[in-house]
Amino acid sequence: MAGNRTLTIIKPDAFNSGKAGLIVALLEKAGFRIVASRVMQLTEKQAGAFYAVHRERPFFTPLVRFMTSGKCMPMVLERADAVASLRKTIGATDPAEAEAGTVRKLYAESKERNAIHASDSDRMRSGRRGSSSLNPSSSKSRNCKDDYRRAALGGPAGGRGLELHHDRP
Ligand code: ATP
Ligand code: MG
Secondary structure, three states: OOOOEEEEEEOHHHHHOOOHHHHHHHHHHOOOEEEEEOOEOOOHHHHHHHOHHHOOOOOHHHHHHHHOOOOEEEEEEEOOOHHHHHHHHHOOOOHHHOOOOOHHHHHOOOOOOOOEEEOOOOEEEEEEEOOOOOOOOOHHHHHOOOOEEEEEEOOOOOOOEEEEEEEOO
């Protein structure tokens, strides 16, 4: 059965231009509930590891530069059939090809600066953790051939965070 939690990230273009609230409203209207959320700026190492699956692609370096250019907003979302539903709600990678009403059609600037990330993977484990960083540097992350996402969404200082881990079986 398809899972009911997934990870999304409001990317720096949308966060910096004040679109986070509009995007959250659209996600909630699409039936998603926010389980955890935080605002953070990714380091080069974090963004590079997060998008490691694209390391050989020509857009990798500009993508890492973009993802580290400002604050972003990772969120854990909950809904039935979360991964597929979120992919549908955010639309195609290139906003020019995205369906009307999708997040990217409404708020993305370009194929690179496209407002939001969503996982491709339906496999996720979550657990509590005190770390306050998105931490994709495990050996499993480096070894994974396919889509892999690992994020530790820390809570407030001293509080409990939520760890996410995405990959394909
Ligand atoms: P994401 O993984 O961020 O949810 P996606 O799954 O729709 O996006 P991917 O193919 O995984 O698309 O690409 C990851 C990100 O890399 C894209 O969201 C976009 O920001 C950037 N990207 C992808 N293809 C290109 C391209 N041809 N030129 C520039 N940037 C690109
Ligand atoms: Mg992707």
